Amino acid sequence: VRKMLRGILELHPAQEKRAKPLQLAALEQTIAHLERERELARQQARFADLLRHTRDKALLLIGFWRGFRSDELARLDIERIEAVAGEGMRIHLPRTKTDRSLKGSTYKTPALSRLCPVAAYLDWLAVSGLSSGPVLRGIDRWGRISEEAVNAASIIPLLRRILKSAGIDDAHLYSSHSLRRGFASWASANGWEMRALMEYVGWKNIHSAARYVESQDPYHRAMLERLLPQQTAALGTPDQAEP
Known part of the structure; x- marks a missing residue:
């Protein structure tokens, strides 16, 4: 069976599909949109919309700054989160994709001066x-909150609806991995060493990390241009050159 599958892959190689990374500018645009909608819903006493926009803001900011996948976002539990306004939050997940020992993992997230995941989380608890x-x-149309967590599979269409409503182009190209790839690319472009990035996000090997980092220079043009000589030496003497 293994030989047959290997043969199929050789005959029909498939290019890996990767989610479009959510850039920081797009995140800022979306959060600004959600904040405007929240304030409008508050003024018009549309409680269901107020809840929805507040939840969506928390989802985006926690997902981006922690680099969580959809399954990890769906498993966030209030009893396993310690959050202190202006300081940070600790998020414990009892199991993760790479946790072979099933001991769980704890992730720390700092409070930020803007686009703060801690403030967004505490705001969601206060409003809900x-x-x-x-x-x-x-959340249903009447503002009733479900007792159950959102299904992990529903987070991708939810994310796309949020981005589309904020006017983000090609919203259908994004998935929950877009949050992880967006943060990893932003951190890498701003000087994070790969080892520090791996420790923060929770990657176990360099190959997993490299799949998520979107290079600012995908064709490595800047590096190759530096290596090129300033002027290519002519092949032969001038009198030997063809007219």
Whole structure:
């Protein structure tokens, strides 16, 4: 069977599809849109919309700054999160994709002066009134919050709807991995060493990390231009050159 599968891959090689990374500018645009919609919903007493926009803001900021996948976002639990306004938050996940020992992992996230995931999380708890159970939940048209966590598979269409409503181009090209790739690319472009980035996100090997980092120079043009000589030496003497 292994030989047959290998033969199929050789005859029909498939190019790996990667989610479009969410750039910081697009994140800022989307958060600004959600904040405007939140304030409008508050003024017009549309509680369901206020809840939805507040939840979506928390989803985006936690997902981006922690580089979480959709399954990790769906498993966020209030009892396993410690958050202090202006300082940071600790998020414990009882299991992760790379956790072979099933001991769980704890992720630390700092409070930021803007686009703050800690403030967005605490705001969501305050508006929703939640004190236990799943963090991210479904909300119906009447503003009733589900007792269950959102399904991991529903986060991708939810993310695309949020981005499309904020006017982000090609929203259909984004997925939950876009948050992870966006953060990794932003951190790498701003001087994070790969080892520090791997430790922060939770990657176990360099190959996994490299798949998520979107280079600022995807064709390595700048590096190759530096290596090129300033002027290519002519092949032969001038009198030997063809007219």
